[in-house]
Amino acid sequence: MPELPEVETVVRGLQETVTGREITSVKVFRDTPIAPLNPKTFEKRLAGRSIQSVTRRAKYLVFQFDPGLYLLAHLRMTGKFIVSPLISKPEKHHRVWFFLDKDIVMVFDDMRCFGTLELIESLTDCNKLRLLGVEPLSSSLTVPYLKKCIAHSSSNIKNLLLNQTKIAGIGNIYASEILFDAQISPLRQGCQLKAKELRKVIDSTQKILTTAIQKNGTSISDFRRIDEQTGEFQNFLNVYGKAEQPCPRCSVPIQRIVQQQRSSFYCASCQQ
Numbered sequence: 001m002p003e004l005p006e007v008e009t010v011v012r013g014l015q016e017t018v019t020g021r022e023i024t025s026v027k028v029f030r031d032t033p034i035a036p037l038n039p040k041t042f043e044k045r046l047a048g049r050s051i052q053s054v055t056r057r058a059k060y061l062v063f064q065f066d067p068g069l070y071l072l073a074h075l076r077m078t079g080k081f082i083v084s085p086l087i088s089k090p091e092k093h094h095r096v097w098f099f100l101d102k103d104i105v106m107v108f109d110d111m112r113c114f115g116t117l118e119l120i121e122s123l124t125d126c127n128k129l130r131l132l133g134v135e136p137l138s139s140s141l142t143v144p145y146l147k148k149c150i151a152h153s154s155s156n157i158k159n160l161l162l163n164q165t166k167i168a169g170i171g172n173i174y175a176s177e178i179l180f181d182a183q184i185s186p187l188r189q190g191c192q193l194k195a196k197e198l199r200k201v202i203d204s205t206q207k208i209l210t211t212a213i214q215k216n217g218t219s220i221s222d223f224r225r226i227d228e229q230t231g232e233f234q235n236f237l238n239v240y241g242k243a244e245q246p247c248p249r250c251s252v253p254i255q256r257i258v259q260q261q262r263s264s265f266y267c268a269s270c271q272q
């Protein structure tokens with residue numbers, strides 16, 4: 001599933017190619033992503049609108065139109081935006097075509113159909129956005145903030161990193177990589193971490209996410225950039241998906257454990 005660096009990669013690609021463009025028309029091939037809106041309403045509300053900006057909040061892409069209209073997109077498992085010259089026939093997983101001026105088309109492609117495209121009128125009134133925690137690359141992620149998050153919680157540090165209402169945008173791949181970098185075990189209870197360790201978690205979070213964005217995200221399964229190229233961060237993973245392989249730091253085999261039905265990868269020797 002795309003996490004913050006992958007969504008940021010898509011957003012940066014779209015900023016370069018579609019910002020300032022007008023949507024001349026829209027064609028919905030399957031209404032699952034836009035439900036409960038009907039395709040005709042969706043197509044009509046977007047036709048003739050200019051894309052003012054494309055930004056990211058957590059794992060959401062936010063397209064702003066004029067005036068007071070936003071398209072909130074979530075890629076979920078396999079959603080993709082592809083920008084290409086005009087095409088005559090939709091491919092199998094094309095769900096929506098947005099025709100733009102200068103003869104380009106922005107395609108929303110989604111094999112598994114869990115992705116969503118939602119029209120909203122206000123960002124501040126949107127519950128989905130309001131419930132999100134701080135952006136991990138912002139100055140709001142601080143030791144006192146983390147302390148407050150974990151103060152009355154028995155949750156382990158891995159699940160704290162995944163809790164979107166506390167820190168938004170981190171998923172399973174980066175949580176494992178962040179804790180490896182910080183040399184902290186995913187099994188540690190968050191409330192038992194000292195301030196110095198929380199500082200390490202923050203520094204590693206920002207370092208790993210920033211590097212992953214520079215490498216255009218991780219393409220382990222479906223993730224692609226808007227030009228359909230893969231990201232490169234999969235070549236820089238230290239522990240995720242590497243069970244039984246030697247730890248890059250101390251050579252002890254990496255372990256895979258399951259926490260809340262999700263895999264965690266870590267080195268029991270150098271992550272304490």
Ligand SMILES: [Zn+2]
Pocket residue numbers: 247248249250251252267268269270271
């Ligand atoms: Zn190790």
